[in-house]
Amino acid sequence: MADMELKASGAREYITFRIGAQYYCIDIMSVREIRGWTPATQLPRAPGFVRGVINLRGVVLPIIDLADRLGFDPTEPTARHVIIVAQTGRQVVGLLVDAVSDIINMPAEKVQPTPDVGSEAARAFVLGVMAIDDRMISLIALESVMPTLAGEAA
Amino acid sequence: MDPMQAIKVTFFQECEEQLGELETGLLAMQEGSVDDETVNAVFRAVHSIKGGAGAFKLDRLVKFAHVFETTLDKIRNGALAPANAVMKTMLRAADVLADLVTVSREGGAFDDTRSNELIAELNAHCDEKAAVKEAHPEEEGDNNPFAALGWEPVSLSLEPEINEYLIVFRPKPELYAKGNETTRLMRELSRLGALTVHCEIADVPLLANFEPEQSYLSWRATLRSHQDIAAVQAVFEFVDGDCHLDIEPVEASEAHAEPVAEVAPEAAPEAVEEPKAAASVPREAAKAEAGGQGNATQNTIRVDLDRVDRLINLVGELVINQAMLTQRVLEAGAVKNASIATGLDDLEHLTREIQESVMAIRAQPVRPLFQRMSRIVREIADATGKNVRLKTEGEGAEVDRTVIERLADPLTHMIRNAVDHGLERPDARIAAGKPAQGEVRLSAAHKSGRVVIEIADDGRGIDRPRVKAIAIKKGLIAPDAQLTDGEIDNLLFMPGFSTAETVSNISGRGVGMDVVKRSIQALGGRIAITSKLGHGSTFSLSLPLTLAVLDGMVVRVADQTLVVPLNSILETMKPKPGEVYGLGPDTQVIGIRGGFTPLIDVGYALGFRTHRADPMSGVTLLIETEGGVRSALMVDAIQDQRQVVIKSLESNYGHVEGIAAATILGDGRIALILDTDAIVHSSSGRNSPSDMLLAG
Numbered sequence: 001m002a003d004m005e006l007k008a009s010g011a012r013e014y015i016t017f018r019i020g021a022q023y024y025c026i027d028i029m030s031v032r033e034i035r036g037w038t039p040a041t042q043l044p045r046a047p048g049f050v051r052g053v054i055n056l057r058g059v060v061l062p063i064i065d066l067a068d069r070l071g072f073d074p075t076e077p078t079a080r081h082v083i084i085v086a087q088t089g090r091q092v093v094g095l096l097v098d099a100v101s102d103i104i105n106m107p108a109e110k111v112q113p114t115p116d117v118g119s120e121a122a123r124a125f126v127l128g129v130m131a132i133d134d135r136m137i138s139l140i141a142l143e144s145v146m147p148t149l150a151g152e153a154a
Numbered sequence: 155m156d157p158m159q160a161i162k163v164t165f166f167q168e169c170e171e172q173l174g175e176l177e178t179g180l181l182a183m184q185e186g187s188v189d190d191e192t193v194n195a196v197f198r199a200v201h202s203i204k205g206g207a208g209a210f211k212l213d214r215l216v217k218f219a220h221v222f223e224t225t226l227d228k229i230r231n232g233a234l235a236p237a238n239a240v241m242k243t244m245l246r247a248a249d250v251l252a253d254l255v256t257v258s259r260e261g262g263a264f265d266d267t268r269s270n271e272l273i274a275e276l277n278a279h280c281d282e283k284a285a286v287k288e289a290h291p292e293e294e295g296d297n298n299p300f301a302a303l304g305w306e307p308v309s310l311s312l313e314p315e316i317n318e319y320l321i322v323f324r325p326k327p328e329l330y331a332k333g334n335e336t337t338r339l340m341r342e343l344s345r346l347g348a349l350t351v352h353c354e355i356a357d358v359p360l361l362a363n364f365e366p367e368q369s370y371l372s373w374r375a376t377l378r379s380h381q382d383i384a385a386v387q388a389v390f391e392f393v394d395g396d397c398h399l400d401i402e403p404v405e406a407s408e409a410h411a412e413p414v415a416e417v418a419p420e421a422a423p424e425a426v427e428e429p430k431a432a433a434s435v436p437r438e439a440a441k442a443e444a445g446g447q448g449n450a451t452q453n454t455i456r457v458d459l460d461r462v463d464r465l466i467n468l469v470g471e472l473v474i475n476q477a478m479l480t481q482r483v484l485e486a487g488a489v490k491n492a493s494i495a496t497g498l499d500d501l502e503h504l505t506r507e508i509q510e511s512v513m514a515i516r517a518q519p520v521r522p523l524f525q526r527m528s529r530i531v532r533e534i535a536d537a538t539g540k541n542v543r544l545k546t547e548g549e550g551a552e553v554d555r556t557v558i559e560r561l562a563d564p565l566t567h568m569i570r571n572a573v574d575h576g577l578e579r580p581d582a583r584i585a586a587g588k589p590a591q592g593e594v595r596l597s598a599a600h601k602s603g604r605v606v607i608e609i610a611d612d613g614r615g616i617d618r619p620r621v622k623a624i625a626i627k628k629g630l631i632a633p634d635a636q637l638t639d640g641e642i643d644n645l646l647f648m649p650g651f652s653t654a655e656t657v658s659n660i661s662g663r664g665v666g667m668d669v670v671k672r673s674i675q676a677l678g679g680r681i682a683i684t685s686k687l688g689h690g691s692t693f694s695l696s697l698p699l700t701l702a703v704l705d706g707m708v709v710r711v712a713d714q715t716l717v718v719p720l721n722s723i724l725e726t727m728k729p730k731p732g733e734v735y736g737l738g739p740d741t742q743v744i745g746i747r748g749g750f751t752p753l754i755d756v757g758y759a760l761g762f763r764t765h766r767a768d769p770m771s772g773v774t775l776l777i778e779t780e781g782g783v784r785s786a787l788m789v790d791a792i793q794d795q796r797q798v799v800i801k802s803l804e805s806n807y808g809h810v811e812g813i814a815a816a817t818i819l820g821d822g823r824i825a826l827i828l829d830t831d832a833i834v835h836s837s838s839g840r841n842s843p844s845d846m847l848l849a850g
Contacts, residue, residue: 041824042714043803043810044760053807053816053824058471060816060824062807092806147807 011107016137017084017097019067023137024097025104025130030086030142034100037081048074050147051096056085062147063094069145071121088142095145104137106130111139165206166259167456170522172199173252177525180248184241188229194380197226203251212258215251218269222247225276234279243275249529316347316378318404319386324372329396336373342389347379376404459555462515466702469505469512470799473703474818476505477796481820506797513554513700520598520607521549523558527569527596534573541580541590542573547597553605554700560677561607561697564670568609568693569594571667576611576691586688588612604721605699610692616685618642625651643683647671676804678814680831706827707775708794708819712757712767715825717798717817718787722830724776726792734769742766744774744786751776753786754837756828760812779831787830800827812836 014025015034040052040063049068053060063083068074075081075096083094111128127141179196204219225244228234236244250269257264321343325336343349351373358370377386383403390399480498524546535542553561577583577592584590595610618639625631625645637645645651649668674681678698685691698704706717707726733745734753743750753774757763767788774786798817801824803810814829 039823041816041826042762043807043826044762044813045811050807053803055818055822055824058467058474058801058818060801060803060806090805 011105014104014106014137014139015084015100016102016104016132017082017100019070019098020072023101023135024066024140025137026084026086026095026140026142028103030088032085032087032092035083035085035094037077037079037083037096047147051077054083054094056092056094059092061085061092061094063096064145064147065096066140066145067096067098069121070125071119086142088146091146093146104132106132114138162210164456165210166255168206169203169255169259172202173248173255174522174525175199176248176251177245177528178521180241180244181528183229183236184238184245188236190230190380193226193230197223197230200226200251203255207258210258214264214266214269215254215258218247218251218254218273221273221276222251225280228280240279243272243279245529245532247272247276249532252529316380317382319377319379319383320400320402320404321375321377321386322372322398322400323375323390324398325369325393326396326398327367327369329393330369331367332393332396334393334396336371339389339393340373340375343375343377343386346381346385346389347377349378350376372398457515462512466512466516469509470702473505473509473797473799474820474822476501477820478822509703513702516555516700517552518555518558519550519552520558520605523562523565524549524596524598526562527565530566530569531573531594534570538574539579540573540577540592542577542592542594544569545593545595547595548599551598551600551605552699553598553697554702557605557677557697557699560673561695564673564695565607565609567667567670569596572609572611572613572691572693576613578614582614586614600699601696604696607695607697608692609694610690612690615687615689615691616643616646616683617687621645643685646683647681676809703797703799704827706796706798706817707792708796708825709756709773709775709789710791710793711760711789712762714757714762715793715819715823716756716789717825717827718775718777718789718830719814719827720795722777722779724778724784726773726775728773729769729788731770742769744769746776746786751784751786752834752837753788754833755788756833757788757790759833759837777830777834779834783834785830785834785837787828787833798825798827 013028015028015031016023016025018024035056038054040054042052043050043062046052049065051063051065053062055061065075065077075098077096080099082097082100084097084100085092085094087093111130113128114123114126115129117123122138125141125144127139129136129138131137175195176199179192179199182192183196200219200223204216204223207215207219222244225234225240225247229236229240234240250272254264254269323336323339325334329336340349340351343351352375354372354374355370357372358364379386383401386401390397393399480502483494483498528544528546531542531544534540572594573592577594578586578588580590583592593612595608597608597610599606621642622631622637622645625642625648626633626635628650630645630648630651631637647667647670649666651666651668671681674695674697680696682694682696683691684694705720707720707723709716709718727746729744735743735745735750737743737750742753744753753769755763755766755769755772758766767790769788772788772790773792774788775792776784776786778784798819801816801818803813803816803826810826812829812832814827814832816824816826819825
């Protein structure tokens, strides 16, 4: 559904970031702000990719370690790591990434379908890929990386 | 929003209130209190709805309200006795009126047969006793509601005796000496009706002769009111003997002049009706204000809920900020300065007071919720052929608006269950030696910082062997499971459990008590059952008064800061060597004054550490859960005790087992608020039905 939207509206802006040596991006319209890493309060019984929660001006913000979520080794966060505060629907989360690199403008037809790879995480969390200069940038499916809301299931 | 639309919105809001009044009044009448005030209040409610509906050309609503009103009028002037059958019709008519209001507001289809049926029924009641009193012209008409529409109800009989009184009031100095105030008395008077006051100053002497403690002023007041002279005298009850008081009724002929004049345009055909109906709105409003009930005239304003919520959020931020400021000052060591310390204390008090005041804005009595339930009971009673009486208590208890809103569905479900499953049919009741009429009691009460709502029926009670048999049949528990009574009762809350052998369309629609339990838990509440076979069951819900703040103890557990709700903590203690015993391979108990209580390592239970900590190294908090079970929670250290602002974890993340919510501490970091009951239940591993499922 999201890629149909892309096609309908032509070019879109994406914010690109780095996890290890790979580049990823999300739609800039879902990004609320970018901030530095602050220690999170650990949540009991949370999946490993949920680093905990931080206080974002009075809002309890869950932090997702995107590296862990995508199947890499968990991040060892330092003050140089970055949290991208992103929103889908009414849910707001912080995505922990290594560094934010760029804002790119990409016509919808340049977003190619995800190549058929073996990695389950890649198939589940990558909406499509795009080529810029000599890099490949994967577009993250934000809805899928978010933790499921218990309230919605009930 | 265009002004007409805005007025319409207000009209519907007022309709809700009027419908509430109507229901309360009718129920009171059914209980036998047929005093003028109640009947008038009921009449006023229907009349106001009709008046407003006329202004917005909501014809169906007007038509129905009109017939309703006519019947009420008969009761009001004594032409129709409010017998049980009549009152039943009235209550059903109130339900239809409520539905009509909803349909008018939200659009959608409305089945006219129901309203037509009731119109016929109401008319039938009217005709029954038509000949008792002097014939009203409208009674000569046939039962056709359209014919009845042709006239306006503003006939002479609709204006109840408006009495006019001349009140001469001359206070003695003693009145002032006792701290009474004339303004208050006049204000009280003005609540009874339209009041004109004139102050006599002729007696005030020149300044040279002026005695400051003498009383020189007197008042002449003219009051037009529905109330009798006793009510007027009652206003002056406390100053009796401290003043010269003269209350004289003025002759009635004068007082009735106005309504008589209004009868005149009655002959005009329908064309005149709409403007008149519109005109009746302000008039009615004035009457409601001036009329009977002193307590009905509270000064209120309507505020958009979003604004209140924004204010509450801001105050929440203020509380956090104040805590952060205090901590920073402490860290900076400036607290040695006495004036800074006092200033901080004052700030804390102020913040707390502001917060409490703001919370009070959101608090609402549970009355409207309970009123809705009486309708549910009526409908279910009709559908099941049971004779049921709903008794409500403590409707004045105030709870946060959100709690009330989100309580409606679970409560409806439980009330349905109580009537459908709980109560027996009348013949079975009589056979069991009970009165044929079953009783469902719905009560609310404040208990130690929470509100406890109980739904009790005097029905058959939980048939535990049957419940257990069903659970076994449905594979919810192992066939050889040994369960205590309490555990069997808790089976009712398991998903997929329904004891109704035939699935009726009332209860047993697939959503069961498990949904009820979950919605109550989502509100931070608990649910418990007590039941006695043959005597009935009681479901009690314990809910937080507000979803915004709680008093908590800040503790340290495995390098994490947690908040334990203060209301669950009975005492804190440091275990001594020899007090902690192992019981089985993986559990420990602590000896407290000769008894033994399970000891739960919070850090271990939450998965913050993989091994139990040494009990001697920590502090234990003795807590009591909702069900009265005592447990000792072990934490590493107690840090502080403070009021915390509750922040939802659910909105961005989801429910975490063992955690009730989150909060923000003075250092700006998030701390989790412990759900003590969940911790105890998951650690004991028995009380929770979901754990039982795993065990079976």
